[in-house]
Amino acid sequence: MKLLVVEDESKTGDYLRQGLQEAGFVVDLARTGLDGHHLSQTEAYDLILLDVMLPDVDGWRIIQSLREAGKQTPVLFLTARDSIEDRVKGLELGADDYLVKPFAFAELLARVRTLLRRGTQPVHADRLQVADLVLDLSKRRATRAGVRVNLTGKEFALLELLVRRQGEVLPRSLIASQVWDMNFDSDTNVIDVAIRRLRAKIDDPHEVKLIHTIRGMGYSVENPLES
Ligand code: CA
DSSP: OEEEEEOSSHHHHHHHHHHHHHTTOEEEEEOSHHHHHHHHHHSOOSEEEEESOOSSSOHHHHHHHHHHTTOOOOEEEEESSOOHHHHHHHHHTTOOEEEESSOOHHHHHHHHHHHHHHTTSOSOTTEEEETTEEEETTTTEEEETTEEEOOOHHHHHHHHHHHHTTTSOBOHHHHHHHHSSSOOOTTOOHHHHHHHHHHHHHTTTSSSOOEEEETTTEEEEOOTTTO
16 A cells, blocks of 8 residues: 655654655655645555645645545545534645544554545545546535536436446436336437536536447446546
8 A cells, every 4th residue: 555645844754754664665755835735646545644734735735736636536535624614625625634633643554544544535425526527415516627517407417427426437327217107118318418517517628528328228427547
């Protein structure tokens, strides 16, 4: 298991690296936000421990860039202030958990292990993501690359189904029963029309296409860069 620690205070950084190495992890230590930002974007980690207060690129920016790039690496952020605003902000930006400094190393280790067990499963059940497309299920909102996409209720429901079962090919009959709650004749084009509208909003403005047609079978949503 490989971890990235981003921490500008050298004593804390050294202490975290040593403790985590002794616990059996491979650890990269970034001592600046810039370095942490670069490593988090270019290397593959199982978990990132992120100090929020960094003098150059702050921790918020690092989490934001990571999630915008579609990376689901779990992030545990470290904050010096026990403020609700900070916690909410971190979690909203896509962090998975947080610890308030100063903390006991044993607690940090316990949190790290819990997050690693969860793997890349999203912690928040009200959020679905594929690549840089994010669905906020409680607000019924979609964003792609951080930009809000306006969808009708049906379009959102269709997209939600496809993203929930990303990587699977969903036949039209299944889509019809799940999204329209009814059975369509096999020659109906209602679903194809809905997919076309969805594509125009979700995929057309972007180079990477997420909605795929599998001829004679149905539709799927998948990040082509990961398949
Ligand atoms: Ca700091």
